[in-house]
Amino acid sequence: MEYIYKRYFGDVEAINAIYIEFGRKARNQLGCIKKVFPKGVIDRIKGEFDTKIVINGFFRDEAIPEYVVDATIAHELSHYAHGFSSPLPQKYRHPHKGGKVRHEMHSRGFKDMLKKQKRWLKEEWRGYSG
Numbered sequence: 001m002e003y004i005y006k007r008y009f010g011d012v013e014a015i016n017a018i019y020i021e022f023g024r025k026a027r028n029q030l031g032c033i034k035k036v037f038p039k040g041v042i043d044r045i046k047g048e049f050d051t052k053i054v055i056n057g058f059f060r061d062e063a064i065p066e067y068v069v070d071a072t073i074a075h076e077l078s079h080y081a082h083g084f085s086s087p088l089p090q091k092y093r094h095p096h097k098g099g100k101v102r103h104e105m106h107s108r109g110f111k112d113m114l115k116k117q118k119r120w121l122k123e124e125w126r127g128y129s130g
Contacts, residue, residue, distance in 0.1 A: 025057035071117040078104040
């Protein structure tokens, strides 16, 4: 994630801590981004939080192409850049409406990777058994 962030999202200020972890194995969701509030009352009152990107547990398998995982991480970082689950100002009311994430990813150089990811998911994901 650090490489993707620095190379493609270097202009987006990371105001809070951003970290990534594997989640449960799922067929329908590749990743998500969440606010994680600290346990301390003072920090919660201040509204401070970290950002956690959770990627599909199936991605632990090295048989999943790296570009599928990288495109998923970039998708979630696009949400961060748009102010969703991040302390940055929220740019849009709805995160996916009008292809905003896809446009963001294309503008950051992920167009070809997205095409490869989409093709792999269409051809291989349904039959993948982990």
